[in-house]
Amino acid sequence: MATTQATARRLPDRDQPRIPPRRTGSGAVRRRETAAGYIFLTPWLIGFAAITAVPMLYSLYLSFTNWDLISNAGQYVGFRNYVRMFTIDPTFWHSVRVTVTYAVVATPLKLALALGVALLLVRARRGASTARALFYLPSLLGSSVALALVWQSLFSRSGVVNEFLDWFGIHGKAWVNDPSYVLWTVVLLGAWQFGAPMVIFIAGLKQIPAELYEAASVDGAGAWRKFVSITLPGLSPVIFFNLVLETIHSFQIFTSAYIIGGGQGGPVDATLVYTLNLYLQGFGQSHIGYASALAWVFLFVIGALTVLIFSTGRFWVHYGDGSDR
């Protein structure tokens, strides 16, 4: 029998073939435990189904209708909403352009600021932890309406920023009322909230073994060389994580664009980001069917983008345990 032979010449424990231990009555016990697990899950399952899953599927259904929120039901219109979005409605492509512009500028800027400040604050100097807390504060308050209102007032023609520029003799423009500049104020507001990725970068930096830096110093590596060849690869999982998260967040931007743009997407649609267009179509003009279609296209695009980032991760993300994905 296999067991007798195995006991005769026992291999070390860690080399034993992996067979799940069998216990008597395991079937009944395991069924009870599994059932108990599911029972404990039911509150969450009900919430998930009722508040997330069912509404999501309902909105998928709505995207094929022309419901206007007030009539009792919308009529089925097939793919008309999707066709309209891609071929007939110019505000759709405009909002895509605005959102992509925002994401392409704000995300790298935010991550660069986060990494830069993290490098400065990673050592436990005096005041470092206070500085970290202060830098983190904006990302706690950042996407609030109040802060966006303050930001709008700061960058208005007679706001604090222009007063500050006046000291240097620079005549500032009406930043939030000018379609050429207003989106950049929104970008700045987004980038200002770099505290959250910064904290994660600091944690990642602390995990890089100090011996690597010492060995590199011995070999005569300068600061830049150490940064490029030790810090960046060592941080790559954290950069990857922050990149995915911040990309998704920047595509979803709503509150700051809504407030700074005055609720309609800013002077001449300059701040009409995708989510704002969705909101105005669905709740301003009562085209709930069309807005639902916009929402599902949005989901697919962000999903595709995330998959794209994951698939490139193979090439540049180095996990320290040697098992590169």
Add this chain to the structure above:
Amino acid sequence: MPTTTPQPPGSGPTRRQLLTALGIGVPLALAGCASSGTPTTAAPSVEPIESGPVELSVFWWGADVRAQLTHQVLQLYTQKHPNVTFKETWQANSGYIDKLNTNLAAGSAADIFQLDDNMLGGVAARNQTLDLTNYVAAKRLDTTKLTTSLVNYGKVNGKLAALALAENTPGMVYSKTKVQQYGVEEPAIGWSWDKLISWATDFSAKTNYKVYGTMDPSADYKALWVWLRQQGKDFYNGTKIAFTADDLTKWFTLWKNARDAKAAPPADVIHVANAGDVTKQLVVTGQAATSFMWSNQMPDLAKATKDKLGVVSYPGDPKGQWARAALYFAGYAKTKHPGVVVDVINFFVNDPDAGKILGTERGLPANKDILSTVEASLTDANMKATVDFENTIRPKFGPAPVVPPDGQSAIRTLLTTEAEKVQFGQMGPADAANEFLQQAALKLTT
């Protein structure tokens, strides 16, 4: 080797089984959630006024002052009809139509709600208002003391969807203080648009471009509307835009030339006022000498600035203006007490005591008798000036236009966007006009 994750026996449903269950169960649930029943259309017949206890909900927008006055009138009604009590809800204008639409969608809107001509088309087109036509015919709702055109301005698709509570008309508000300070002529009724712009050009030069002569109203739908009516044209023809790209190009070019001549301020200054907020109008912030508003907003503007203000009609022939319903009261189509609802609306519009309480807060009283009584007892100089202006211009009004159709708020926003494109120099007037008409057609047909 099996390709699926191996499961120990008896460990509950597999992921695949769970997804299958959801895949079948959820569509079934959705089918059950499908809409039920058809909307009950408002009964065309005239319902009696109930004598049993009735509680009506009332919803309006406005500030504190309006809330107090409205509350007093509702109390007065309860004194005269003790079986009727009220549940009052009110809020600021911003977000009002969203809240109302949400309540209508949920079937729980107030029995009586306030509307303006931007909202009426949309709400009435969806059959959410109580049809008042038969109540007028049965003399339960008395419209004899109102200007006919004002009553007609509440009709949608031939049915009276709401009754005007108060009247106003487009009014160009100007700063008397600044006019005197720089020693220029005061704007008067009947000035042409060109005269206004040349007056404004001189004004801006006199102030060394610290204060501009006039606000640029090219993004304002009511200014465009008046301008079109003066040429015998109109904004809407039923549910379609009634003017051409040529018309709109002329309008945009008129104001582009005004900006180039510095009669009007630069685009970023105009943009802040385009949002419509009373405190941000240029005549209040002192950046221009005129603003294009509704006549009854002059007292509010005057409160927000130290300047003394005056009001005249928009430039051009006064026949372009009309007796606009500043706001309406409408009944909810699904109300359980239509008879009492109509009686309350009648009370607001026609009862002399109610009229005295409401005064001119919502605009000029629609009932002409109440207007004369209120007029005689006015103490606020600005209000007096507004009433005088309206009385002067009323005989010159043209006929009332049709109420703007469903989609009006989208069209307003579209006009603002296209006009701002011209203001910021992103597009020429002709291109912006074409774009406006293309997109307007889209917004009005869906």
